[in-house]
Amino acid sequence: MSEKKKKIVKSIKVDVDKCNGCRACEVACSAFHASPKYSSNNPGRSRVRVIHEPLKNIFVPVFAGEYTEAECAGRDKYVIDGKEYDECAFCRASCPSRDLFKEPDSGLPLKCDMCESEPPLEEPLCVQWCLADALTYEEREEEVEEEEEEEQMEDIELGLESLVDKYGFDKIVDAVARLAESKKGEISK
Numbered sequence: 001m002s003e004k005k006k007k008i009v010k011s012i013k014v015d016v017d018k019c020n021g022c023r024a025c026e027v028a029c030s031a032f033h034a035s036p037k038y039s040s041n042n043p044g045r046s047r048v049r050v051i052h053e054p055l056k057n058i059f060v061p062v063f064a065g066e067y068t069e070a071e072c073a074g075r076d077k078y079v080i081d082g083k084e085y086d087e088c089a090f091c092r093a094s095c096p097s098r099d100l101f102k103e104p105d106s107g108l109p110l111k112c113d114m115c116e117s118e119p120p121l122e123e124p125l126c127v128q129w130c131l132a133d134a135l136t137y138e139e140r141e142e143e144v145e146e147e148e149e150e151e152q153m154e155d156i157e158l159g160l161e162s163l164v165d166k167y168g169f170d171k172i173v174d175a176v177a178r179l180a181e182s183k184k185g186e187i188s189k
């Protein structure tokens with residue numbers, strides 16, 4: 001029988017009514033994930049994108065979720081206040097049928113990692129920079145099966161496999177070695 005263990009579940013509550021479309025969240029996220037950190041910003045590299053409906057001036061922040069190799073077999077339509085949105089508008093997946101949540105140069109999938117870093121941030125950067133208070137960071141403790149950690153490793157392996165398929169093994173090994181060197185430099189500063 002698998003053991004239960006405590007896990008901190010992090011989430012960001014989105015209050016769409018407060019979002020004014022300033023896109024500070026996109027800028028902050030892309031700067032945080034630039035290499036080196038804060039060296040550039042490009043909303044195309046952000047893990048949160050703000051969907052806009054111009055007629056009613058509605059803004060909906062959508063956070064990048066899982067990478068998927070296959071497109072959905074069926075799609076969902078959303079009608080909000082009488083306006084019909086694109087079938088994929090609020091989907092969080094990085095998937096083959098669109099460019100959203102893909103690194104613009106390499107096409108690699110982007111996923112919100114809650115700004116995991118060492119030392120950890122008090123709150124994710126997009127939340128800190130949302131001056132309209134549309135984003136609220138929340139944490140709660142949950143009991144989970146230990147197997148969940150194995151699932152996370154499977155996700156990482158799937159991501160690595162797709163990188164190797166796209167770029168070849170040697171290039172990925174080189175990129176990981178360079179990344180490790182730059183991280184070592186950041187830690188020793």
Ligand code: SF4
Binds near residue numbers: 023059061130132134
């Ligand atoms: S920073 Fe806040 S108000 Fe501005 S676009 Fe992002 S979620 Fe909306």
Ligand code: SF4
Binds near residue numbers: 046048112114
């Ligand atoms: S939590 Fe961090 S990684 Fe996720 S969208 Fe916000 S800034 Fe980007």
